[in-house]
Amino acid sequence: MKKPVMGIMGGTFDPIHNGHLIIAETVSNLYNMDKVLFIPSGDPPHKQNLKITEKEDRYEMVKYAIAGNEKFSISRIELDRKGKTYTIDTVKELNDMYPEYEKFFIMGEDAFRQLKTWKDYEKIFSYTNILIVTRSFNMTMDIHKGFDDFCSKIYVTKTPFIEISSTHIREKVEKNQSIRYLVPKEVEDYIKRNKIYINLENSNKNNLVLSELKNTLKPKRYKHVLGVIDAAKKLSLKWNVDQEKAEIAALFHDFSKNMDFEDMTRYAAENEITFDKIESSNKELMHGRIARDIAYKKYFITDEDILNSIEYHTTGRRGMSKLEKLIFLADYIEPNRSFPGVDKLRDISFKNLDKALIDAIDGTIEHLIQMGEIIHPRTLEARNYLIEELSNQRGE
Numbered sequence: 001m002k003k004p005v006m007g008i009m010g011g012t013f014d015p016i017h018n019g020h021l022i023i024a025e026t027v028s029n030l031y032n033m034d035k036v037l038f039i040p041s042g043d044p045p046h047k048q049n050l051k052i053t054e055k056e057d058r059y060e061m062v063k064y065a066i067a068g069n070e071k072f073s074i075s076r077i078e079l080d081r082k083g084k085t086y087t088i089d090t091v092k093e094l095n096d097m098y099p100e101y102e103k104f105f106i107m108g109e110d111a112f113r114q115l116k117t118w119k120d121y122e123k124i125f126s127y128t129n130i131l132i133v134t135r136s137f138n139m140t141m142d143i144h145k146g147f148d149d150f151c152s153k154i155y156v157t158k159t160p161f162i163e164i165s166s167t168h169i170r171e172k173v174e175k176n177q178s179i180r181y182l183v184p185k186e187v188e189d190y191i192k193r194n195k196i197y198i199n200l201e202n203s204n205k206n207n208l209v210l211s212e213l214k215n216t217l218k219p220k221r222y223k224h225v226l227g228v229i230d231a232a233k234k235l236s237l238k239w240n241v242d243q244e245k246a247e248i249a250a251l252f253h254d255f256s257k258n259m260d261f262e263d264m265t266r267y268a269a270e271n272e273i274t275f276d277k278i279e280s281s282n283k284e285l286m287h288g289r290i291a292r293d294i295a296y297k298k299y300f301i302t303d304e305d306i307l308n309s310i311e312y313h314t315t316g317r318r319g320m321s322k323l324e325k326l327i328f329l330a331d332y333i334e335p336n337r338s339f340p341g342v343d344k345l346r347d348i349s350f351k352n353l354d355k356a357l358i359d360a361i362d363g364t365i366e367h368l369i370q371m372g373e374i375i376h377p378r379t380l381e382a383r384n385y386l387i388e389e390l391s392n393q394r395g396e
């Protein structure tokens with residue numbers, strides 16, 4: 001009986017575009033494929049120096065692009081693999097998962113010509129055929145050269161000449177040019193909605209704030225803010241929170257961190273900000289409230305949720321919104337943090353937001369105890385509230 005046939009389409013997909021889809025559709029028809037598996041890459045070893053878009057964004061875009069084609073599906077095997085991703089590991093894993101399939105690993109001619117630099121490239125042929133897609137057969141005359149033992153495993157197919165490249169698309173988005181008809185509509189919408197390929201520093205208001213932060217904060221603190229923006233963006237994607245709001249809240253959260261105690265007290269007096277007894281003696285507890293005031297008055301941020309997230313990022317509070325939780329957590333786990341257990345907490349943050357937040361609050365409380373500092377009641381209320389919430393969720 002004929003084996004079912006599977007095409008394997010690996011790639012960075014940054015972003016996926018109509019060229020990829022046309023190739024997949026063409027080879028799927030030519031080789032009577034029953035399935036084409038799209039595999040967005042994790043951390044590809046040969047693209048070490050390039051900045052690659054967040055993997056969850058690339059995953060979502062592929063998901064949108066292939067929706068509606070029943071032969072196309074997506075796999076997270078490379079995205080979820082820790083460390084560098086090598087094709088040999090992928091094809092081996094696929095072979096274990098789909099032993100009954102005849103497999104064709106689809107690759108461009110340029111990539112094939114680099115194959116010998118790949119890890120354990122000879123072993124790749126034990127798990128899959130390789131299907132080289134090319135624009136012209138003339139170019140591939142010598143393609144089998146040096147692969148004598150594997151000739152029967154190498155296939156070459158001519159696909160329509162489509163001059164679309166992901167790099168070109170990214171440049172167009174950055175320049176605010178149309179990418180209509182280059183990517184599926186759903187991908188175009190996703191890119192717009194999530195502001196992918198738009199450098200944060202290109203947006204005028206954020207740019208202004210960033211340059212002010214760069215001038216006023218110590219370099220380490222500025223780096224921390226960029227880290228919080230990054231973490232907040234990832235968490236907002238995971239937890240379905242408006243990404244723009246998360247970015248703005250992260251951008252402002254430590255805005256007044258450079259001020260000393262006198263500056264803060266003066267600012268508070270001039271702007272009619274009142275602090276409770278505990279806050280008024282602690283600069284750490286004042287900086288969120290002051291940052292909120294600056295965001296509102298100087299930069300006209302009026303969204304109550306953003307403002308609350310800025311204000312309560314240090315203490316938390318009872319009944320925190322999703323955005324508030326997210327900013328508190330992003331501040332705690334951003335990429336520059338390196339305390340013991342941070343990796344585990346990063347993991348939990350993408351699995352259970354409330355649980356992660358409780359852990360972060362516990363860490364904050366423990367730190368305050370060690371330092372002999374006062375714990376603000378809002379922090380304890382936040383913790384108690386979250387524990388109640390969590391047990392309600394469990395139906396206890």
Ligand SMILES: [Fe+2]
Pocket residue numbers: 253254287313314
């Ligand atoms: Fe802070």
Ligand SMILES: [Fe+2]
Pocket residue numbers: 224228253254331
């Ligand atoms: Fe911070």
